[in-house]
Amino acid sequence: SYDLTQPPSVSVSPGQTASITCSGDKLGQKYASWYQQKSGQSPVVVIYKDNQRPSGIPERFSGSNSGNTATLTISGTQTTDEADYYCQAWDRSTAVFGGGTKLTVL
Amino acid sequence: EEQLVESGGGLLQAGGSLRLSCAASGFTLSSYEMNWVRQAPGGGLEWVSYISSSGSSKYYADSVTGRFTISRDNAKNLLYLQIDGLRAEDTAVYYCARATGSSGWFYFDYWGQGILVTVSS
Numbered sequence: 001s002y003d004l005t006q007p008p009s010v011s012v013s014p015g016q017t018a019s020i021t022c023s024g025d026k027l028g029q030k031y032a033s034w035y036q037q038k039s040g041q042s043p044v045v046v047i048y049k050d051n052q053r054p055s056g057i058p059e060r061f062s063g064s065n066s067g068n069t070a071t072l073t074i075s076g077t078q079t080t081d082e083a084d085y086y087c088q089a090w091d092r093s094t095a096v097f098g099g100g101t102k103l104t105v106l
Numbered sequence: 107e108e109q110l111v112e113s114g115g116g117l118l119q120a121g122g123s124l125r126l127s128c129a130a131s132g133f134t135l136s137s138y139e140m141n142w143v144r145q146a147p148g149g150g151l152e153w154v155s156y157i158s159s160s161g162s163s164k165y166y167a168d169s170v171t172g173r174f175t176i177s178r179d180n181a182k183n184l185l186y187l188q189i190d191g192l193r194a195e196d197t198a199v200y201y202c203a204r205a206t207g208s209s210g211w212f213y214f215d216y217w218g219q220g221i222l223v224t225v226s227s
Contacts, residue, residue: 031211042217045213097152
């Protein structure tokens with residue numbers, strides 16, 4: 001089975017840039033999506049097709065994907081960005097999620 | 107406004123069965139691929155199953171193959187997940203999620219609020 005690996009936690013100070021990585025075998029040859037899940041809420045997509053931002057998602061969210069690593073970057077991180085973030089990709093008609101990264105803004 | 111509402115969860119015994127439903131509104135269900143995703147208490151997201159817009163193609167995670175069955179009734183705007191042979195490890199919040207995009211880059215653009223399934227052993 002295909003696995004996606006994320007760091008369990010990332011900390012960032014308000015106003016700084018947060019980077020969350022997602023690693024998988026030849027992930028750069030697939031498309032990655034990223035989901036934000038705040039406590040007690042359903043997930044929300046923040047990036048799809050590696051670097052596309054859905055309408056309503058702030059410009060400070062961006063994504064990239066190359067080689068074996070996809071990266072979600074949050075510029076000028078705000079306290080409201082504190083949440084769990086999950087990467088996701090498709091492998092042979094099955095969707096795979098990374099284990100999730102808890103972003104702490106302090 | 108697009109909306110997905112799950113129902114059918116609850117507290118069940120191991121070995122039992124249940125059917126989850128997901129009611130879609132605000133969009134034409136027949137135009138979209140749909141999925142079920144679950145999240146164990148304190149855990150991460152786990153994709154469970156996919157069904158094509160017509161219902162002709164279905165895919166499952168290895169962990170549920172043979173016990174879970176996804177189906178849909180486009181005329182009623184309903185998505186289903188039949189779960190047989192419940193196990194303690196099936197305890198989770200189950201989300202239905204709409205897929206948008208194309209093969210290779212589908213992403214989940216709308217999610218339901220989730221429904222809790224608790225399996226007691």
